[in-house]
Amino acid sequence: PRSSSWSMTIAEVHEPTGGAWGGTYVDDEVKKMIEGIVGEEATKRLTMYDWLQLMQIRIENAKKGLNNKSEKVILQLSNTFVDSVKGSGGDMETLCKSTAGVSYRKKNARLIVDAAVFAKCFGRPLDSIASHINDLLRRKANIQCVLV
Numbered sequence: 715p716r717s718s719s720w721s722m723t724i725a726e727v728h729e730p731t732g733g734a735w736g737g738t739y740v741d742d743e744v745k746k747m748i749e750g751i752v753g754e755e756a757t758k759r760l761t762m763y764d765w766l767q768l769m770q771i772r773i774e775n776a777k778k779g780l781n782n783k784s785e786k787v788i789l790q791l792s793n794t795f796v797d798s799v800k801g802s803g804g805d806m807e808t809l810c811k812s813t814a815g816v817s818y819r820k821k822n823a824r825l826i827v828d829a830a831v832f833a834k835c836f837g838r839p840l841d842s843i844a845s846h847i848n849d850l851l852r853r854k855a856n857i858q859c860v861l862v
Contacts, residue, residue, distance in 0.1 A: 724861070728850055728853075728854060731846070735839040735840070735842040735843045735846065736839070737777070739838070739839045739842070740777060740835055740836055740839050741769055741773065743834075743835035743836070743837075743838060743839070744769070744773050744832075744835045745757070745765075745769070747827075747831070747832070747834075747835055748768075750813070751809055751810060751813045751816055751825075752799050752802075752804060752806070752809050753799075753802060753804055753809070755802040755803075755804075756798045756799040756801075756802040756804055757798070759798040759801055759802055760794065760795060760798050761794070764792060764794045764795055764798070767792060768789070768791070768792070768795065772789045772790055772791075773789070776788075776789060776832065780829060780832060780833065784829035785828070785829055786826050786827065786828060786829060787826070787827045787828075787829055787832040788824050788825070788826050788827075789824065789825040789826075789827065790822070790823065790824055791806075791823040791824065791825055792823070793823065795823075796823050806818045806820070806823075806825075807820060810825065814831070815827060815828035815830065815831035816828070816831065847860055
């Protein structure tokens, strides 16, 4: 073992905090984006299972796969989701054509969203994180490193 005369320590200068900047907040923004595409009436017709399937499987994978090189985010929609849109008087192709950066592939029920449009769902949460850290730094002196 190496010995060192320099000791690195971590001190808690502020209690852990929570706020509107986690994955759930991003999910809320994604839900708003989807409601903006297909309409609130269509999303109200979905069961809890349909939302969970969409959010926990499809959206989580899309969030994890999004990076600076991504051009499109492809979300596989369930038949129930597409039926909910039809049942509320909408048509996926028409609704997606009227939304910038969004298209729909009917053959395999895929919602295709430009990565830049999908990335906007991260904007408010990231701004909240930056604001929170700036606030902490203003209140606490001599902070050399912040662990998030």
